[in-house]
Structure formats: structure tokens, C-alpha cells
Amino acid sequence: MARNRRSNIADILAARSVIINDIDIEPHSCGELNVQCVSCEAKHFLGERPPDRQFTNCCHKGKVELPPIKMCPVIEDLMKNKHPPINCQRIFMKMLEA
Numbered sequence: 001m002a003r004n005r006r007s008n009i010a011d012i013l014a015a016r017s018v019i020i021n022d023i024d025i026e027p028h029s030c031g032e033l034n035v036q037c038v039s040c041e042a043k044h045f046l047g048e049r050p051p052d053r054q055f056t057n058c059c060h061k062g063k064v065e066l067p068p069i070k071m072c073p074v075i076e077d078l079m080k081n082k083h084p085p086i087n088c089q090r091i092f093m094k095m096l097e098a
């Protein structure tokens with residue numbers, strides 16, 4: 001048991017001693033998220049596209065049809081920029097004065 005514990009500690013210390021130089025690590029890019037599923041229009045990376053060009057991880061090649069998303073009308077208006085104009089600076093200044 002004690003030998004096992006010492007061995008584990010030695011392994012941990014050995015693992016900590018590995019120094020990785022960040023400069024030597026090549027950044028990875030998945031590319032643009034701009035390949036759309038022809039069935040559901042979900043966006044995918046090019047590398048995700050199967051050889052038959054039909055995606056399975058969104059709608060299983062059009063076999064799964066999800067109901068439309070129910071969204072709170074206030075949030076939907078905000079997302080679609082359909083809200084009365086507000087003066088953010090004035091609101092911020094009021095918050096500072098409080």
C-alpha cells in the first residue's frame with residue numbers, strides 16, 4: 001500500500017515535470033461553421049460532413065423534425081431588434097447616481 005502511494009506520487013511529480021512550450025503547439029481550427037444541412041439548415045463544420053453529404057447529428061438525414069422553438073415574446077423582440085429605442089447611457093448614469 002505504501003509502495004503504491006509512493007509510486008502514485010512519483011507518477012504525479014513526473015507528469016508535472018513535463019513542460020510543454022505553448023509556442024510549439026499548432027493552433028487547431030475547425031474552419032467556418034457554414035455548411036448547412038439540406039434538411040434542417042443546421043450549421044456544421046466542413047469536417048463534420050459525412051461522405052454522402054447528409055448530416056446525421058442534427059436531424060438524422062431529415063428523419064427527425066423538431067417542433068418550432070417556443071420563445072418568450074419579449075426575448076424574441078429583443079433578438080430581432082424590435083424594441084423601443086433606449087438611451088443606455090442615460091440609464092447607466094442613473095444607476096451611477098443611485
Ligand SMILES: [Zn+2]
Pocket residue numbers: 037038039040041042055058059060061062
Ligand atoms: Zn439536419
